[in-house]
Amino acid sequence: xxxxxxxxxxxxxxxxxxxxxxxxxxxxxxxxxxxxxxxxxxxxxxxxxxxxxxxxxxxxxxxxxxxxxxxxxxxxxxxxxxxxxxxxxxxxxxxxxxxxxxxxxxxxxxxxxxxxxxxxxxxxxxxxxxxxxxxxxxxxxxxxxxxxxxxxxxxxxxxxxxxxxxxxxxxxxxxxxxxxxxxxxxxxxxxxxxxxxxxxxxxxxxxxxx
Numbered sequence: 690x691x692x693x694x695x696x697x698x699x700x701x702x703x704x705x706x707x708x709x710x711x712x713x714x715x716x717x718x719x720x721x722x723x724x725x726x727x728x729x730x731x732x733x734x735x736x737x738x739x740x741x742x743x744x745x746x747x748x749x750x751x752x753x754x755x756x757x758x759x760x761x762x763x764x765x766x767x768x769x770x771x772x773x774x775x776x777x778x779x780x781x782x783x784x785x786x787x788x789x790x791x792x793x794x795x796x797x798x799x800x801x802x803x804x805x806x807x808x809x810x811x812x813x814x815x816x817x818x819x820x821x822x823x824x825x826x827x828x829x830x831x832x833x834x835x836x837x838x839x840x841x842x843x844x845x846x847x848x849x850x851x852x853x854x855x856x857x858x859x860x861x862x863x864x865x866x867x868x869x870x871x872x873x874x875x876x877x878x879x880x881x882x883x884x885x886x887x888x889x890x891x892x893x894x895x896x897x898x899x
Contacts, residue, residue, distance in 0.1 A: 696861075696885060696889065697715070699885060700736075703881050704877055704881050708805050716731070717733055718812045719788055720735070720737070720740070720743075721790070727748065727864065727865070728782055728864060733865070733866065733871055733872060734863055734864060734871070734878075735864040735865070736862075736863055736882055737862075738792060738834075738859050739790075739864065740789075740793075741791060742790070742794060746867075747866060747867055748852040748864055749864070749865055750863070751863045751864075751865075752861055752862040753862045753887075753890065754860075754890035756835065756836060757834065757835050757857065758794075758835065758856050759835045759850075760830055760832050760836060760849065760854050761830070761831055761832075761833070761842065761848060761849050761850065762824065762828070762850065763825045763827070763828070763847060763848070764826045764845065764846075766850050768830070769848045773803065774852045774889075775897060776805050777805060778876060779852060779855075780807070783810075783828070783829045784796075784809065784810045784829060785811065785820050786810050786811035786812070786814075786831060786832065787833065788813045788814060792801075792856055792859060793813075794856075795859070796856060798855075803853075808824045810848045820847060824847055825846045825847065832855045832856060833859075834859050835849075860885045861889075862886075863879065863883075863886075880899075
């Protein structure tokens, strides 16, 4: 019933603490793949990064909260030690990005709005673990929600660049079928998802200290 996002394990833990007899099954993959699974009745809803511009007559998208993104790279990347990183530097760099519709839309919109050349995405993946694992091995950049990268930045395996960020605030939400009542289990999980999402929406924006 989901697309992977960092707060979903917290949702599952809270649900199972309140309903120990419940059983939860998750499925991960590209957003459009999950939308098709949703339409086919294989899953009941999707939780994850959303593209607010996405429209489909059979689905409804509920935005839960926004999370601040950051541009990051390995400490030996040429831009890591540069005093002032410019938009041209970002444009000329190679990137590794999640294939999420929301992040891809924000990435392209950012560089188009800045009127600089679109950088090359040498890696597109739906696996956060893959991107986190390969960043310390190559001179590439990524732009991901801060919560995804904070452990690596704290450990010193990645550094955050003080630059404008493509998709400065990534949107997290629920995608569900418009005219289908959820099962009892799905309704319980959705209720907890919305409750925790509301808490995050009310909290100060996460991200690196200025």
